[in-house]
Amino acid sequence: MKEKINELLEQIKNVWRKLFDSYGGKAQLKEYEIQINNENFWNDNKKAQEILKKQNILKSKVEPWEDLIYKLQDLKDLCEIAESEEDIMLLEKEINKLRKQYKHLLTISYFKEDMDINNAFLTIHSGAGGTEACDWVSMLYRAYLRYAERRGYKTELIDLLEAEGGIKSVTIEIKGEYAYGFLKSEIGIHRLVRISPFDAAKKRHTSFASVFIDPVIDDKIEITIKPEDIRIDTYRASGAGGQHVNKTSSAVRITHLQTGIVTQSQTDRSQHRNKELAMKVLKSKLYEYYKILEQQKSKSKQEAKKDISWGNQIRSYIFQPYTLVKDHRTKFENPNIISVMDGNIDNFIEEYLKWKNLS
Structure with a gap:
């Protein structure tokens, strides 16, 4: 049992050391702290919010790993005093639980984009x-x-x-x-x-x-859509018929004229709510569209085509x-x-x- 815990603990520590360095480690966390403690930090509210968000993202990556290592070390100590078969079974159950947690954290570590x-x-x-x-x-x-x-x-x-x-x-x-x-x-x-x-x-x-x-897309990310950039069409929502047929033009379709991106919503009885939902989807699609265009600038045509080819x-x-x-x-x-x-x-x-x- 003790060997199992030691093996898992060593494995996790090795992976975590590499990840911690790739995240910027203690130096990056300290840099955020220095910036936040600066008396002029809140002079630029937008920049301050961005730094706080980055700090929170880094902490959300760091803290679960530290918590996992702490729990395993705690389990290692409990192993020293375990005597009965029941104690051993409980420890085995906890090890399996922590293995699953480790697997989940390892999967999360593959996420590189802020939007993930x-x-x-x-x-x-x-x-x-x-x-x-x-x-x-x-x-x-x-x-x-x-x-x-x-x-x-x-x-x-x-x-x-x-x-x-x-x-x-x-x-x-x-x-x-x-x-x-x-x-x-x-x-x-x-x-x-x-x-x-x-x-x-x-x-x-x-x-x-x-x-x-x-x-x-988070409300903090600005995606500017001018009224002249879009066409909004309203129509009757489709349905199976009968008493639930929508007799008003509550469904909304939004077309972004420059990109040709079309979004629509017809699930709500309120036209205002459908417009809100369609606009929300449009902002997300525009964010992805312009992100891909930026990626094209730094990649070969073949690589870019591979990325944007939904086919x-x-x-x-x-x-x-x-x-x-x-x-x-x-x-x-x-x-x-x-x-x-x-x-x-x-x-x-x-x-x-x-x-x-x-x-």
Whole structure:
């Protein structure tokens, strides 16, 4: 037992030393303290808020690791006085809990962007495949809802366009720590291969859906959108009919004229709320759009094209003649397709983060 704890403790300390140095270590924390304690610190409120935010981000990275090391050292001391089998079982349980915490912190350490900690907008569009593709969007939508539920994230429906056999497109906000950091691995084309339930001949069909992920932008980040830069259209929200049909033009579509980016919301009965939600999504998409343009300046055309090409097929989901989910970037595979479609995509996300960190 003691050897197990020592081995894990040494492993964590080695990883933490490297990470701490990469974060800037004590020198960076001290630098923030000097700046904050300066009597002129609040003269520039905007700059002061930025420094405080950076300090909090660094602390949020440092403190969990220090807490983990402290808990393991505490466990090591308890191991010295453990006598009964019950004591040993409790220690074993605690070690397993701390191993999971270590794995989580290691995954979090792969996040390099400031926006990784933010909430995320997730949009799914149907591609080639007609009715089958719309059903595929419904399946992916359910999988992401289940994933969010498992992680303890909250979700809010922003826009839903139904079609025969399923969903044409859907946008939701996923609210929770590192929602964007985890889910940005899902950006790209998702391919479905199965015998279609919509085909009487029982032929095998291939369908496609595209997934977009954008970080929800903090109010402190200024994204200027002038009235003349956009066109706002209102229309009646689509629905199944009957007493719940929206008889007023409460749905809102916003088009950013320069970039051609379009966002919309029709889930709320209030036009004002739908406009607010559509504008929120637009700001996030513009932030990502201009960030990619900046990245293009410092990369070769080939690299930039790879980054912004949403046409990249990232994952295949094969139901027949065998079952397999395969990520084409990391080569990670899982034959348990039912589990994956129930939202168990953590392994795919973790493998992507490792792959991205090494590339």
